[in-house]
Amino acid sequence: MAWLRSLARFSRATKPYAADLPLFPRGGGAAASFCTGVAEAGFSGLGPTEPGGEAKPRVVVLGTGWAGSRFMKDLDTRAYDVVCVAPRNHMVFTPLLASTCVGTLEFRSVAEPIGRIQRAISTAPGSYFFLANCTRVDPDAHTVECETVTDGSTDTLKPWKFKVSYDKLIIACGAEASTFGIHGVKDHAIFLREVHHAQEIRRKLLLNLMLSDVPGITHEEKTRLLHCVVVGGGPTGVEFSGELSDFIIRDVHQRYSHVKDYIHVTLIEANEILSSFDVRLRQYAINQLTKSGVRLVRGIVKDVQPEKIILDNGEEVPYGLLVWSTGVGPSPFVRSLTFPKSPGGRIGVDEWLRVPSVQDVFAIGDCSGYLESTGKPVLPALAQVAERQGKYLASLLNRISKAGGGYANTAADIDLGDPFVYRHLGSMATVGRYKALVDLRKSKEAKGLSLAGFISWFIWRSAYLTRVISWRNRFYVAINWLTTLIFGRDISRI
Numbered sequence: 001m002a003w004l005r006s007l008a009r010f011s012r013a014t015k016p017y018a019a020d021l022p023l024f025p026r027g028g029g030a031a032a033s034f035c036t037g038v039a040e041a042g043f044s045g046l047g048p049t050e051p052g053g054e055a056k057p058r059v060v061v062l063g064t065g066w067a068g069s070r071f072m073k074d075l076d077t078r079a080y081d082v083v084c085v086a087p088r089n090h091m092v093f094t095p096l097l098a099s100t101c102v103g104t105l106e107f108r109s110v111a112e113p114i115g116r117i118q119r120a121i122s123t124a125p126g127s128y129f130f131l132a133n134c135t136r137v138d139p140d141a142h143t144v145e146c147e148t149v150t151d152g153s154t155d156t157l158k159p160w161k162f163k164v165s166y167d168k169l170i171i172a173c174g175a176e177a178s179t180f181g182i183h184g185v186k187d188h189a190i191f192l193r194e195v196h197h198a199q200e201i202r203r204k205l206l207l208n209l210m211l212s213d214v215p216g217i218t219h220e221e222k223t224r225l226l227h228c229v230v231v232g233g234g235p236t237g238v239e240f241s242g243e244l245s246d247f248i249i250r251d252v253h254q255r256y257s258h259v260k261d262y263i264h265v266t267l268i269e270a271n272e273i274l275s276s277f278d279v280r281l282r283q284y285a286i287n288q289l290t291k292s293g294v295r296l297v298r299g300i301v302k303d304v305q306p307e308k309i310i311l312d313n314g315e316e317v318p319y320g321l322l323v324w325s326t327g328v329g330p331s332p333f334v335r336s337l338t339f340p341k342s343p344g345g346r347i348g349v350d351e352w353l354r355v356p357s358v359q360d361v362f363a364i365g366d367c368s369g370y371l372e373s374t375g376k377p378v379l380p381a382l383a384q385v386a387e388r389q390g391k392y393l394a395s396l397l398n399r400i401s402k403a404g405g406g407y408a409n410t411a412a413d414i415d416l417g418d419p420f421v422y423r424h425l426g427s428m429a430t431v432g433r434y435k436a437l438v439d440l441r442k443s444k445e446a447k448g449l450s451l452a453g454f455i456s457w458f459i460w461r462s463a464y465l466t467r468v469i470s471w472r473n474r475f476y477v478a479i480n481w482l483t484t485l486i487f488g489r490d491i492s493r494i
Contacts, residue, residue, distance in 0.1 A: 045163035046083065046128075048142065049407065055126055056081045057406035059397065060144060060166035062134045064091050064114050066383045067365030068172030069469075070390030072118040079401035081126035082118060083164055086173075087133050087149045089114055092195055094383060095428075095464050096477065098240040100198045101205070102247035103489035107195050109476040112469045130164075134173070137337060139358035142166055142408050167408040168360050168397060171347060172390070175328035175366035175381060184304030189324035192236055201323060205244075206493040208320045209252065212259045224307060225320035226263035231301055231309075232325035233269030235429040238285060240323060241267045242432040245292040250433065251489050266295045266317065268309075274437070276380075276427060276444055281437045284452040288431045328381050334367050342369030342378050350374055351419030353393050359409055364389040379422055392420045428460045436460040 049055040059075065061068050061084045069091040072082055093110040100107050114129055115122040121129045136145040148160040177193060179185040190204065191197050208225040211217070217225075228244055230237045244265050253260045267273070267289065273296070274282050286296060299311040308318045330345040339355050340348040346369035347355060353368065355361040365386035369378035379385045396416060397406075405411030426440035426448070436457035441448030451459070461481070468474045 045143075046165055048165040049081075049167060051407045051410065057167035057401070057408075058083060058126070058165065059168045059170060060085065060164055061170045061172060062086065062144070063172035063174055063365065063367075064088055065172060065174045065365055065386060066091070066094075067174075067386035067390040068170065069112070069114065069117050070387045071170055071172065071364065071394045072114070072121075072390075073469075074391055074394035074398075075118070076394075076398045076401065077118070077120035077124060077127065079398065079406060080168075081124065082120060083127060083166075084114060084118075084121060084129045085132050085134050085144065085146050085164065086114075086129075087131065088194070089129060089131060090195075091117060091469070092193075093464075093468055093473070094193070094236075095467075097192060097195070097198055098236065098243050100195070101192070101201045101240065102243050103202070103251075103491060104243060104247075104484050105477060105480045106490070107199060109473055109480055111195055112473055116470055116472075130162075132162075134333065135161075137169065137171075137361070139169075139361055142169075142360065144169065166360070167406060169362065170393065171334075171355075171361065171363040171367060172365045172386075173331060173333060173367050175334075175346075176331045177324060178327045178329040179324070180326070182301055182304060184306075185301075185324055188304050188306055189231070189322045191324050192240060193328075201321065203493055204321050206491060209256050209259065209263070210493070212262065213256065222259065222262050224318040226259060227317075227319050228263070228265045228321045228323070229309065229317060229319040230265065230267045230323045230325060231269075232327065233267060233271075233273030233275075234325060234327065235274065235427070237267060237269070237323070237325035238274055238289070239430050240325065241265055241289060241294050242292070242430055242435075245289070245294050246433040247489060249292065251491060254488070255491060264293060264295065266297055266319075268297045268299055268301065268311070268317075270298070270300045274429060277429070277437060277439045278441065278450040281439055281450055281452055285429070285431045285437060288435050292432050328366055330367065339363075340371060342371055344369060344378055346378065351376070352396065352416050353389060353420055360411065362393055364393055384425055385422060388422055389420060428456070428463065430457060430460055 049058050058081045061072055061082060064086040075082055090111040090113050096105055096110045099105040100110055120127045130146060132146040132148045134144050134146050143163050143165050145163050150157045150159055177191040190201050212222045212225045230241050248263055252263055272282060274285055299313060301309050302312050303310040308316050310316055334347060335345060340357055342348040347363040347367055348371035349363050349368045350356045351374055353362050353364055355363055366381040370376040400406060400411050400414055403414045405414045424442050428438050430436040434454050434457050438451040438456040438459050465474055465477055468477055
């Protein structure tokens with residue numbers, strides 16, 4: 001083993017020190033002073049780039065959602081280095097997330113690694129992905145402060161703080177689920193926004209199914225365990241209710257025959273379900289959900305307790321699984337920023353998606369909204385809005401780079417061209433097995449094509465299959481759908 005020890009000594013002797021790695025500033029001047037400054041402050045990080053230097057201008061992207069991922073995909077990495085800071089290293093294809101909760105699709109089918117979306121992050125010497133949360137933005141110094149994600153394992157891995165200098169900052173950190181300040185929601189309900197939420201729902205659902213079959217469980221407890229309550233009648237809540245009811249009819253009745261008469265689904269909505277859809281489509285959805293066994297309740301949740309929720313009329317609704325899907329609102333990080341806000345508390349932007357109060361900062365996706373001074377309404381928190389904004393902003397920054405404005409504070413006098421314009425392509429939602437809604441109206445008040453039934457379901461599946469980002473995941477989705485059709489859903493609790 002002497003050769004192995006010699007090789008180890010040679011590796012240690014030739015391995016560069018951390019200060020020589022690309023993670024730290026290249027060159028001297030401002031970069032060197034920055035490195036010294038952050039070291040004294042207890043931070044390490046990426047120092048600023050300089051026009052005329054070896055380093056390309058750096059674009060820092062906060063978030064890996066629809067907006068941030070589409071932006072990184074279309075950004076010209078020959079002109080920019082890209083650094084992504086986010087608490088997850090993948091994008092979630094949210095329209096199909098509900099299908100993973102009941103085993104129609106597997107979880108990896110809806111998760112696309114960022115390194116596949118923008119390969120420069122994995123290969124280019126000046127581009128990185130950091131698994132971290134941004135905690136502060138300093139627009140004057142053109143830096144962001146970050147803290148690594150440890151998944152709660154602070155006993156073995158302490159969070160590490162660092163700074164990253166930017167030439168352009170893209171805030172695309174999304175939003176968080178709205179709880180409206182209702183007591184108990186965060187403690188007892190499960191949201192449906194991330195893959196780990198879908199995994200938790202699936203494990204909880206299958207656990208309740210197996211526990212309800214144990215000898216000695218009372219009738220009341222069995223009924224409670226197998227009562228699935230969904231709060232929120234938007235597309236996510238309706239699609240999950242449809243998937244769940246189909247799972248009960250097609251799989252639970254065959255594989256859990258002892259408890260098939262106990263399991264049922266309740267969908268609670270304060271107003272109309274699918275309020276953005278055509279009236280005829282809403283009525284079709286109500287009929288289909290009711291036909292498949294979903295109980296529709298109009299009411300407002302006032303309190304969430306460990307085993308029941310209280311409605312505004314005093315009714316108590318016991319539950320074994322509670323899924324919360326009532327829309328989104330600004331995250332604590334967005335609320336902490338000192339930038340001007342749009343109505344609703346989002347980061348205020350102008351027609352070119354810039355934060356107008358500072359230089360070189362842009363905001364896209366669910367975390368941003370038009371300032372009142374623009375005269376434009378705040379766009380809805382939809383995947384197609386975020387994706388369009390990401391595509392537009394990548395094209396804008398590519399033009400800015402060609403005009404010589406890629407570095408910090410160099411784009412003030414550059415003509416930005418046409419502002420961002422959003423054109424709604426329509427809405428789709430599935431309401432159970434072989435049934436879906438397709439609303440192709442440009443707006444809620446406009447006239448347009450509206451379809452419901454099997455043809456809509458085929459359009460829904462075809463559209464989303466083509467929208468899945470990679471051919472790898474398209475293959476996964478198609479195979480999962482085929483496997484489910486032939487063999488039924490996977491009910492393993494892993």
